[in-house]
Amino acid sequence: MFAVGNAFVGILRNVVEKIVNVKPVRYLVNWARLYSLWPVHLTTACCSVEFGAASCPRFDVERMGMIQAFGSLRQCDLIIIEGTVTKKMGKRVKKVYSQMASPRYVIAMGACAISGGIYYNSYNIHKGVDEILPVDVYVPGCPPRPEALAHGVLMLQDKIRKGRVNITKGE
Numbered sequence: 001m002f003a004v005g006n007a008f009v010g011i012l013r014n015v016v017e018k019i020v021n022v023k024p025v026r027y028l029v030n031w032a033r034l035y036s037l038w039p040v041h042l043t044t045a046c047c048s049v050e051f052g053a054a055s056c057p058r059f060d061v062e063r064m065g066m067i068q069a070f071g072s073l074r075q076c077d078l079i080i081i082e083g084t085v086t087k088k089m090g091k092r093v094k095k096v097y098s099q100m101a102s103p104r105y106v107i108a109m110g111a112c113a114i115s116g117g118i119y120y121n122s123y124n125i126h127k128g129v130d131e132i133l134p135v136d137v138y139v140p141g142c143p144p145r146p147e148a149l150a151h152g153v154l155m156l157q158d159k160i161r162k163g164r165v166n167i168t169k170g171e
């Protein structure tokens with residue numbers, strides 16, 4: 001019985017792999033992904049206040065399809081890095097990223113996350129979180145305003161809209 005079930009799942013997978021990048025299907029999959037971004041924010045400094053403000057009623061990024069930052073890492077598919085990332089912290093950042101659901105996306109928010117900011121010359125700082133994670137969108141500023149983060153989310157959604165779906169790699 002299990003063998004029959006496994007064979008059926010295998011056939012189903014082959015069919016899905018074949019059709020998932022047909023334009024209307026890909027559009028639907030990407031549409032579902034881009035309007036249900038579930039973020040986890042990794043905060044080490046002051047940009048977090050702007051992130052908090054972006055979720056508040058005045059800016060309300062939820063209306064754009066980014067759910068508030070609750071839930072476990074297994075549900076989250078977007079990590080927003082705010083603040084400087086030390087080399088010691090970098091290992092934890094990578095661990096958090098590895099526990100997130102695929103496909104997963106990264107936003108680097110603020111000068112510290114993008115380049116190390118005012119600690120750029122420190123021996124113990126990553127000069128940008130892109131040294132350890134594949135960043136999709138950079139939101140510059142010190143701090144960036146909530147509108148800038150909202151714009152970054154729109155840019156990420158545009159990227160997801162145009163992307164290909166690869167279920168083998170979970171992308």
Ligand code: SF4
Pocket residue numbers: 045046047048082083084109110111112113117141142143144
């Ligand atoms: S970019 Fe500016 S506001 Fe943001 S964490 Fe760095 S120092 Fe603070």
